[in-house]
Amino acid sequence: MEQSFFGLRAAIQSIDTTAIEVLSSRESLRLSQLRVQAGVGVQREVVNNQRDLTQAELKYARAINSYNTNLAQLQRRTGLDALIACNAVSLREPSRNLIKNRFRLSPRR
Template sequence: SNSNANASLGAVQPFLSIINNFVTGRTFGYAGLNANTDEGFGISSGQTWATDNTVGLNLRWSIFDGGRARAQYRQSKQQAQENAFRFADTRDRVRFEVEQSFNDLRADTRTIQTTSREVLSSRESLRLARLRFQAGVTTQREVVDNQRDLTQAQLRYARALADYNNGLSELRRRTGLDQIAICQPPKLSAIKPLEDETYTVPVPPEPLPPACSAPYPAAKS
């Protein structure tokens, strides 16, 4: 667009051209009579060289065009500015999409960790509920509720893996990086994992006193 703008102004500017034409030639023919031949008089052959050099100047200048060249110049400049803004907008949009995919991928990683621990916790709760039911200290309803919670936890874990793999596909499509590997679902063990600082909830358990022994606040005088 900038080149077109300069070409539009160049159409109404003076244009000076220099022309140089150089021509050379050689002619074969008869030069005339020659008296020094054996027969006395005759016609002898010869050749002639000729050169011609022409120099010229041409000046072309469109003095008035009704403002057409200036209008085309402004139009091309505006198109160049529009293309610059469009390029910047596309660059920012691509960068935003890549950053959004990367942040979503990090969030999906945390979701996988959370849902996997939720599955392990639900399995432990179901195991304890079955033991209490076998001991006769709970009802069948609690076992069914724990089975439902375990199924929902497994569904959330599978959904987190699917979201993570979809995020990987989007990031690969937007960046062109082929080194990204698809997350394979690990096999979650039914054994309760060892508690560490990141797994333990820092809330100390408090004893629950019976309702008849609950202290009442002293009345204010």
């Protein structure tokens, strides 16, 4: 049970970190596309940033999967149903809001 709880806490931190990484990768891709359009960048940079964004999105999905897996294990081991599953958050909001709105273990309302 302890392992599931600490795995859950680690997954929460991973979700925060990877969500910010996705936002950062999206911005890097946008800027590299603008540089190519302006004629001062190279297409290779865009391709690299697309790859980085894809990897960041995969890490984010894995973090959510890890959270939900640990949550299910904790629920099974404790018999509690009052823990909230984590769904994907909108990655359109600024990263400072992601940091403020951390995922928490709380009862369903």
